[in-house]
Amino acid sequence: MAEEEEESELSEKQKVEIAKWFLLNSPPGEIQYVAKDVKSILNDDGLFNEAASEAFPLYNKSHFIVLPMPDRSGDVLVTSFGELEDNAFLDPRTAQVAIVDHVKQVCEDVRPALDEELASAYIEEFRFSLDAEILKYVEEVYPKGVCSVYCVNGKDSEGPGSDFELAIVISASRHSPQNFCNGNWCSVWNIDFKDEQQTVEVKGKLQVGAHYFEEGNVQLDTKHECKDATLFQAPEDCALAISSIIRHHETEYLASLEASYLNLPDSTFKDLRRKLPVTRTLFPWHNTLQFSLTRDITKELGIGKVTLVDRINNLLLFAGVFNAGAGFCLAPPRPNQGRRIEGRRMEIILKTSSFSGLSVLLLQEEQSSKQCWPLKRRRRGQ
CATH class of the missing domain: 3.90.1150.210 (F-actin capping protein, beta subunit)
Known part of the structure; x- marks a missing residue:
């Protein structure tokens, strides 16, 4: 067991390389925050100083950080184009050379540029x-x-x-x-x-x-x-x-x-979404009549061959309309109130706020010869 722990332990060189990677990949303006966390994780000032001394100069020059000069004569850009020495950077506008501390990200001193540097x-x-x-x-x-x-x-x-x-x-x-x-x-x-x-x-x-x-x-x-x-x-x-x-x-x-x-919502984000549902089958929007809501509800409720009135009342009960007392139910037929529907599709539209997440429910049923009774408003509490 001790041998496995020794094998899994990172060497000091590996720790320094990992610390450098985190420092170099810090977001703009956040390397000091990352450095603070890396230092606490390493828990070794020597390893951290080694990683920081190599990573900070590269980070500063790649992000073109701007540092104010101590004499307030201007700002100096930390870039490889103006680098004269390891910590010296030329500012052509003021003809001065700034001495920079990369880890602290401050300009410590300024000197006039030499003729050969201009x-x-x-x-x-x-x-x-x-x-x-x-x-x-x-x-x-x-x-x-x-x-x-x-x-x-x-x-x-x-x-x-x-x-x-x-x-x-x-x-x-x-x-x-x-x-x-x-x-x-x-x-x-x-x-x-x-x-x-x-x-x-x-x-x-x-x-x-x-x-x-x-x-x-x-x-x-x-x-x-x-x-x-x-x-x-x-x-x-x-x-x-x-x-x-x-x-x-x-x-x-x-x-x-x-x-x-501006095109992110309509293009990029849509490309990230699943092209097809889990079933790998597109929904047939052009022929939605092949799905029968009453048939599915009947199967779920275990209802056999019942009348159309029973089907719809069971559906209303299943949807919670009766319990809410805000829906409709079918009343029993009265003399001379029924009418025949020959070979037509009967559509019953229920509008109620008691449906969870639904405002309109459309029931479709193929009828060859049925009696249809008018909808009667159900009183609350009945």
Whole structure:
């Protein structure tokens, strides 16, 4: 028995990997809550610190978290495009480098960026113009959204004749755990300037994540890629054209998400339902007359060959109409009140509120030659 327990015990490496998986798959803005639970489950500070030191940097960079700088000069985006060292991230707009504590998710210090960490004057002209246009767009579209433009290739180019690449990162988050919901929007746009072809290629990757956990657990994780192109022009003209392309594609994708939500009840949710009942047979709505309610009730009550009046009265009794005192019953015939029905279908419609879940009951009976008596209102208590 002791040997089996030893074999089932996880190794320290396995525990660290499992803890990392939970941390990396935390919903937007909830990694600190997950970390608290993981730490209590591991019950080992050494193992938790090892898992957290590896998982938090990856999580922060993949979710493009935004941290305010200590001197309140702005916000820094934690992204691989601006990563200089393990904990140092460049903010091109303010030409500063932020020192970040990944596990605590705070910006601890700020220093001026070095010349070799910044783009050349020629590249900076394009980067600055594009950053200004994207900033206007983000402030208009995304509440509390943050954006930044980085030079990822060819930052040392001194003039026309060489290719270079810029990257636009947009991050917008809304964390409201008190209302049981968190979410974020992340988009990355790679702008490839090709001088020889005089074209600018635009490639975008959009990612949306949301988590609703009020009396349940519903998560959204969707990704979308798109591409476009424009002409290589002056910095201001390129910035306007690129910002228009980004606005168009992101607006189109957001509209498609909203349309899919509107179609959820009519399409997606119906697809999740059972196609056929357990009997694997569709209900014949086109020929419902093949089902006889009186025959089924008669079989359930064990009634043999009885008159039509007895059948209906038994049915009324079975349905609880007599007990409720609010229904109808068939009175015995009086002279000259009966009439003959030759080869017709007799329909008796009972309307009463005493039926459980039924407002109208339709009885159908094939009669070759029967007498039908009028319905008589039954007094309460009789």
